[in-house]
Amino acid sequence: GGRLLWMPRWLWQWLLGVVTFTQRVDETRDGTVHINLLVTHPLFGEIFGYTGTFQTTRTHDEAAAPS
Numbered sequence: 001g002g003r004l005l006w007m008p009r010w011l012w013q014w015l016l017g018v019v020t021f022t023q024r025v026d027e028t029r030d031g032t033v034h035i036n037l038l039v040t041h042p043l044f045g046e047i048f049g050y051t052g053t054f055q056t057t058r059t060h061d062e063a064a065a066p067s
Contacts, residue, residue: 017041031056 007015017039026032032055039048 013042017044017047026053029055 018041020036020038020040022036024034026034032053035050035052035054037048037050038046041047
């Protein structure tokens, strides 16, 4: 109920693993971002990974435009 439990670093690494996250903008394609996420456990090794590419677009919002 609203309480936080602080764990020492050595403990949460063994319980939860370590997250490595990278985000890279593609210099050759405007508005493109590459994402990599990896969860590694000291005992089990790589336990989860995600790789994705996102393309951003701009849209005109008529409701937000001043009259």
